[in-house]
Amino acid sequence: MHNYLVNASVQLLPVTQDRHPYDWVDEAIEIIQRSGVRHEVGPFATVLEGSYTEVMDVIHAINEHLLARNCPEWITNLQIQIRSRGDITGDEKTAKFQ
DSSP, X not given: OOOSXXXXXXXXXXXXXXXXXXXXXXXXXXXXXXXXXXXXXXXXXXXXXXXXHHHHHHHHHHHHHHHHTTOOOEEEEEEEEOOTTSOOOHHHHHGGGO
């Protein structure tokens, strides 16, 4: 994959009764924050902006963390917008609304 910026929206849905689902989501957000990838936390999903590899590495790290911490089950919803010949940024899509 190229090294242009991509946008991704990631939503974690823990399927668990061992603890409140928000606790698992908070741990995933901590991983995103530590990654150094530009991000914006929203009420339903977190938007990431970085190279395809950087973004997918963060998603992989979240899933590996949940597995290592014995999260019983989860759904990771992921949307990725990729432009083949250049960056795609969240700002270009939302600036007119700011």
